[in-house]
């Protein structure tokens with residue numbers, strides 16, 4: 001249930017194990033967070049301590065090259081994936097203290113990182129603004145184009161004969177004999193869409209809107225709640241190879257795709273599912289990017305800005321587990337790292353469900 005990157009990559013891995021699979025989405029495949037995302041594969045920027053989910057970001061990053069090359073082969077489509085590294089800039093003591101604390105917390109995870117001087121920083125990112133700074137360099141952080149990953153997943157699933165059911169908003173998963181009936185609230189009233197032996201609930205920030213069988217309510221732990229955490233991204237044309245690593249400063253990030261497109265973001269807002277970008281936030285992101293990397297944007301180019309809804313979650317790390325005594329798996333709450341974690345989550349679920 002849910003055709004974002006988590007549902008699609010899980011459907012792929014399950015179909016490879018010989019299962020008959022359907023992916024069901026209330027709108028279109030990969031039209032929500034998975035399409036809005038930047039596509040940084042960055043344990044260095046995201047993992048802040050030794051938790052299972054943080055370990056999974058490192059494991060996911062390690063398997064990403066194979067995931068991308070297998071997906072390219074299976075779909076026949078290109079995927080822009082670059083192992084470019086990331087530089088974290090600190091222009092004051094407070095930010096530097098945060099970076100060094102994060103670095104210490106990352107040590108047990110085995111994340112590669114080193115302090116670099118201004119000379120090396122400017123060699124890596126020649127456009128960095130004048131003035132002194134301190135910096136950390138994460139050589140293993142990478143980027144991928146999430147839209148291309150999703151397109152390749154959809155093409156691969158079609159080739160594998162997986163049913164892709166769109167515009168089917170699932171309202172409930174009902175017990176049905178030894179399996180489940182998937183209830184859809186369509187325009188023509190409630191109906192059962194299909195029957196399934198196993199269900200993966202991967203509807204991102206909407207996952208709690210799908211009712212689970214009543215008998216689940218008495219079994220602990222209760223499924224954790226997910227909530228939308230809105231973020232903006234801004235895209236603008238640039239000269240290819242103007243920026244090689246990801247540049248980060250105080251929650252701002254900027255990077256460039258191979259074709260030259262520059263991406264910069266983001267912010268975090270709890271405003272429900274409001275889809276209208278806020279021009280003030282867009283201006284702030286652009287202003288901060290311009291101050292960090294003056295001259296990066298080609299003059300007189302247009303911006304394109306959008307918002308997406310990260311599946312935020314109560315507590316830390318995604319809700320990724322089987323419901324006791326059911327063949328229902330919860331797979332939501334990947335928050336800021338669903339693009340990175342998708343291959344890892346999919347492999348885990350395929351092992352559990354088909355193993």
Ligand SMILES: Cc1cc2nc3c(=O)[nH]c(=O)nc-3n(C[C@H](O)[C@H](O)[C@H](O)COP(=O)(O)OP(=O)(O)OC[C@H]3O[C@@H](n4cnc5c(N)ncnc54)[C@H](O)[C@@H]3O)c2cc1C
Nearest residue numbers: 002004006026034037038039040170204308337338339340
């Ligand atoms: C601005 C921004 C930047 C980001 N940058 C990064 C990044 O650099 N790196 C990274 O790893 N992650 C990033 N993320 C996070 C990443 O996008 C998410 O963690 C990931 O896309 C979650 O995938 P998902 O499949 O769980 O959810 P989604 O992609 O949201 O998919 C859920 C799907 O469920 C469907 N659905 C909803 N309700 C129902 C229903 N009732 N029935 C059936 N289907 C339903 C939706 O239509 C949707 O297609 C970013 C997110 C945002 C918003």
